[in-house]
Amino acid sequence: MKNGALFIKAAVLFCFMAGCSFMNEQQEISKPATLIQRQLVSEGQDLKNRLLIIATGDMSGVYYSLGQRLSNMFEKYNGAVSGTQVTHASIENTELVSRHRAEIGFTSVDVLDLPETDKSKLRALTALYSNYVQIVTTKQNDIDSLEDLVGKRINVGTTGSGTRLMAERILLETDLPHDQLNLSYLSFSQSAEALQNGTIDAAFFSSGIPNNEIAFISRQTELSFIPIPKDIIEHLQEQYGVYTANEIPSDTYKGMKKSVQTISIKNVLVTYDEMSDQHAYNLVKTLYEHLPELQHTHPAASDISIEEATKQVPLEFHSGAMKYFSEQGIIENQ
Template sequence: MKTGTLIKILVLLLFLLIGCITVSRELFPSGVQTVPPPAEELTESQTPLVIATGDMSGVYFPLGEAMADLFRKYNGKAAGTQVTHASIQNTKLVSQKQAELGFSTVDVLSLPETKKKKILALTGLYSNYIQIVTTKSDIHTLEDLRGKRVSIGTVESGTKLMAERVLKAANLASNEMDVSTLSFTQSADALRNGTIDVAFFSSGLPNPVISELASEMKISLIPIPKQMAKSLHEKFEFYTLDEISSQTYAGIKRTPTLIVKNVLFTYPDLPKQEAYKIVKTLYDHLPESKNAHLEAMELHLSNATAGIPIKLHPGAKQFFKEIIH
């Protein structure tokens, strides 16, 4: 091939690459990334099923990826995931029909500002555990957080909401700490580098980045006292006292904490039959999701619809009615 021809081809490829980057930035604003379905699965008559998840290092993302795989394999549906700040942002994206499905904790779904008429539940999922991680040997209780550098989770996340409620219950004002709003990955890196002392995580067990951190250095989890948990349960009924097993992460002790249920939801205009197929496919093929994360096996039909503060989608209602009968 002549040198002049080769240069022309390289210049053309460069222009095409720049064009792709520009389109990507216009479609997906800063802070939101999308892992789309394979291009060959899309047809003119088929729109992709987008699942709003969370931080790639949490549980929402790998579980969303596993679900997308199931929908592609068994429903013939083009599906992909969207990386977000998690619960609060997910409710906004789905209510505005910028995503078809989303994950959220029930405390976020119960917020007055959540547009409950614009979202409907498909099924309850596993529970998130509040995990308050430190690498410092002098931090043992919530009281010890005074004067410390603390990450409370990203803006528009369920982690931040739950962290703020826990800190308020512990009589800790934000001006008594150096507070930052980091993602799971950023929090783990900051703990590793010593730029923060404590980080809140609201996640299924185990959280991948905490597991990695615990394999590299000594960590400990700060307990939520039983009386505080009881008080938060009385004020917000969806928080329940539980514990994190000593087997969850290397070197930790059994730690009492709070848990909160997760929900998969959609918007009311999603066709009834499509919603039905989504829920049926999920439960019919649960074992296939286990490889994505162990929390997939915590989905149980017996309590799938309990404790959800928004209405069930008619398609999901039909599925659970058939299963019960």
């Protein structure tokens, strides 16, 4: 095991020195990288031979697949030494970026106003697609509403995830006796497996649609989706101001008979405040000049558009990103 770890670290060092890219599926890979990370991103006028870590999420989630594609794009078009980091997603990603342990992170915008999020150290690069809250159960559990969750085993997502944040906010809006909710904190892949084998009764997913894990189990197990009541949606909108009433379309997953009422949350790509203007400019330029490549990675990315790039994001944008958007006529020249 120790020899394997040494091999991985040696491979990363070789990649950096040789100018190649790597795809990081182990969090420890980013730790030696951060020792040289800061000096790399603050120097020079382009991304060539710059180390670029992208904080993503669960390997089965949309963040991860899009992060891998972005990593490949930054290498292909900018010569960046780039890799992805598996994380618990939104909350953890903002922490990693603000502490310079990652250059870029995916996050949902509701995370940005949490007390633990240091917005002063973060800057937005661009708005992305929306996450949809998907509350999933199996037909055999006979769960049709949030009220039916009393006494049930419910997964609300991992610590540090936007899924857990959203699940807890929704459950707090209900009249359910919280001491009668049996909660677990599993990843997307663990949650899907637990639904299939019956060790949990329902699970919250907050992700782009379709979620890969839900899509997979829907082809093997008959699923049901629990709607979010209108009054809860409206109260969450009033309280936080970042949620949108939406629907999961009826053709999203196998076996769905009708659309499901839910809420969606905009995602944003963030970096830290000290990233150079030219570096941030090139990142955003590469993303939008080659957007079809990103959109082919997952259907959720089809909602990414430059016209919406600066909307619904409660965070100051990086000046390098704003320069690019000004050149494209998206905002007035600064």
